[in-house]
Amino acid sequence: MGDRKFVARKATLNDLPAIKALADAERSSLGFITRATLEEAILEGGMMVVTVDDKVVGFQHYYHRKRDLQTTLYHKTVASEWRGQELGKMVVDAVAIEARALGREKLLLKCPVDLPS
Numbered sequence: 878m879g880d881r882k883f884v885a886r887k888a889t890l891n892d893l894p895a896i897k898a899l900a901d902a903e904r905s906s907l908g909f910i911t912r913a914t915l916e917e918a919i920l921e922g923g924m925m926v927v928t929v930d931d932k933v934v935g936f937q938h939y940y941h942r943k944r945d946l947q948t949t950l951y952h953k954t955v956a957s958e959w960r961g962q963e964l965g966k967m968v969v970d971a972v973a974i975e976a977r978a979l980g981r982e983k984l985l986l987k988c989p990v991d992l993p994s
Contacts, residue, residue: 885971888924895933927968948976
């Protein structure tokens with residue numbers, strides 16, 4: 878991975894255009910995700926991004942449920958040119974660290990049965 882800077886961090890509204898572009902590029906595997914859904918996730922603190930040299934190349938949408946000790950993972954993708962370099966693992970690990978810090982005991986992965994991912 879050389880001298881590149883890899884970071885997993887909470888998404889901000891400034892990241893929304895890049896997140897939406899990634900979601901649209903992966904529509905066949907993620908399904909259609911509205912801009913409003915992504916914006917709401919960011920505002921509620923449920924979106925983590927992975928960056929390479931400060932450029933967003935992946936994201937994980939998630940939700941810390943209030944009624945129990947579970948964190949649900951929804952949409953995740955990494956740009957095709959960055960796959961195979963454990964960036965997806967990096968962004969999920971960042972969510973898991975946050976979940977543990979909040980006392981969550983379980984991670985649940987949500988995958989639609991009719992989509993290839």
